[in-house]
Amino acid sequence: MDGNESRRMDRLEAVLRAAHARREAPPVDPAMADSVLAAIKAAPVEEEAASGVLWRMAAGAGFVAAATVLLAMFFGTGLEEEIGRMLFYDPNGQVLVSMLGV
Amino acid sequence: MPAASWSMSGSTLTPARASNRRSVMAETLVDMEDARVLMEIRAGDVDAYARLMTKYQGRVAGIVSGHAPRERVAELTHEVFVRAFRSLSGYRGDSPFGHWLAKVAVRACHDFWRAEYRRRERPESELSEECRAFAAEAAALETSEAAEVTASRREARELLAWAMDRLSPTDRMVVTLTHLEERPVAEAAEMLGISVPNVKVRAFRARKKLRELLGGVIGA
Numbered sequence: 001m002d003g004n005e006s007r008r009m010d011r012l013e014a015v016l017r018a019a020h021a022r023r024e025a026p027p028v029d030p031a032m033a034d035s036v037l038a039a040i041k042a043a044p045v046e047e048e049a050a051s052g053v054l055w056r057m058a059a060g061a062g063f064v065a066a067a068t069v070l071l072a073m074f075f076g077t078g079l080e081e082e083i084g085r086m087l088f089y090d091p092n093g094q095v096l097v098s099m100l101g102v
Numbered sequence: 103m104p105a106a107s108w109s110m111s112g113s114t115l116t117p118a119r120a121s122n123r124r125s126v127m128a129e130t131l132v133d134m135e136d137a138r139v140l141m142e143i144r145a146g147d148v149d150a151y152a153r154l155m156t157k158y159q160g161r162v163a164g165i166v167s168g169h170a171p172r173e174r175v176a177e178l179t180h181e182v183f184v185r186a187f188r189s190l191s192g193y194r195g196d197s198p199f200g201h202w203l204a205k206v207a208v209r210a211c212h213d214f215w216r217a218e219y220r221r222r223e224r225p226e227s228e229l230s231e232e233c234r235a236f237a238a239e240a241a242a243l244e245t246s247e248a249a250e251v252t253a254s255r256r257e258a259r260e261l262l263a264w265a266m267d268r269l270s271p272t273d274r275m276v277v278t279l280t281h282l283e284e285r286p287v288a289e290a291a292e293m294l295g296i297s298v299p300n301v302k303v304r305a306f307r308a309r310k311k312l313r314e315l316l317g318g319v320i321g322a
Contacts, residue, residue, distance in 0.1 A: 008241035008320060009313050011249065013281075015240040016262045016316075018253030020282040025160070025167040026175050033155040036183045040148060043188070 136199040143190065155183050158200060162207050169211035169278055171263075178214055182207045208275070208293040215271035229264050229319060233257050237319045265315050272296075273308035280305045281312075 136157075142150040159179065166178045186206045193202050236257035243249050252258065266274045272294070279290035280301065291301040 005317070009317060011243050012237060012241040012316050012320065013313070015243070015249050015253050015258055016265075017282050017284075018250055019255075019258035019262055020168065020278070022254055023167055023259070024172075025163045026172060028159050028163060029176055029179075032159060032176070032180055032183075033152040036155060036180055036187070037149060037152060039180070039184050040151070040187050043184075 133198050137195065140190070140193070140195075140199070143187075151183075151187055154199070158203055159183075161200060162203060165204055165207040166211060168283065169208070169275065170214055174214070178210060179207075181214075182210045185210055205293050205295075208279070209295060212271060212275050212294060215274060219271050229261070233261050233264065234319055237261055237316065238321075241320045261316075261319070265312055268315055269308055269311060273304055273311070276301055276304040277308045277312060281309055 136154065139150050139153050162182050163175055163179045166182065167175045170178050182203070186203055189206065193199065236252075236255065240249070240252050240258070243252060266277070269277060275294055276290060279285045279293065280287060285293075287301050287305065288298055290305075291298045294301070
């Protein structure tokens with residue numbers, strides 16, 4: 001880009017800068033303060049609803065965990081071996097014993 | 103008042119300095135009023151926030167209109183005030199409330215553009231022939247008065263929007279703050295919450311890209 005081209009670009013940029021400076025903000029909405037206050041006051045209700053969902057999710061997870069434990073207690077003969085096999089191959093349980101420090 | 107009586111602590115108090123000092127004092131008084139309203143809000147009077155909104159609504163809408171499309175300004179201004187209220191605990195009072203609110207507004211606009219670009223709801227429009235002709239005409243202007251007159255045309259806004267749409271969300275914010283609004287780099291960095299070197303690098307690269315885009319339009 002030579003000096004002449006650079007000057008043309010500078011002029012175009014100056015016009016765009018002036019166009020930005022002349023932008024017009026839309027008129028102030030007199031009802032905005034009320035709508036913002038309404039949104040702020042409504043927010044705690046939303047939070048409450050969200051925490052209700054969290055409690056339900058936690059209860060569901062707890063129920064699944066309890067069901068799993070009961071299942072393992074009643075039908076879990078050898079279940080621990082299966083889990084052990086899934087996690088790592090340790091047929092004699094040596095790693096598990098050393099981890100437990102027995 | 104004689105000029106001699108303006109002399110304070112060894113330096114002459116010029117009318118400009120006096121005016122500046124008066125505005126600082128006025129701002130301090132205003133800030134005390136803001137502080138009082140903030141104390142009421144913190145004490146549980148949510149409705150007191152309406153006073154701050156009434157006071158700063160015009161300023162916030164002005165900032166937002168510099169970054170967002172005109173048809174989204176009202177919605178974003180609303181968002182800024184809701185967001186500011188929820189972040190009030192983060193306002194420590196070490197700067198005027200208006201400055202802090204301006205930061206919230208700029209960051210809300212930044213988030214707005216990031217979300218818009220993610221959604222890709224805005225197809226990249228082609229530049230109209232009128233805009234191309236306008237760009238060539240504007241680049242050939244001789245005087246600054248003519249540039250001022252030309253800037254008020256619809257094509258100027260269209261060309262600017264077209265070019266800005268081709269920058270990344272962060273780059274368009276940086277270019278708007280540092281190049282179009284000519285704010286200092288440090289101020290732009292603080293408003294956007296990014297480092298000064300990052301703003302410097304982005305401003306340089308984004309402006310270069312902007313000039314390349316405009317150069318492509320006028321055939322430079």
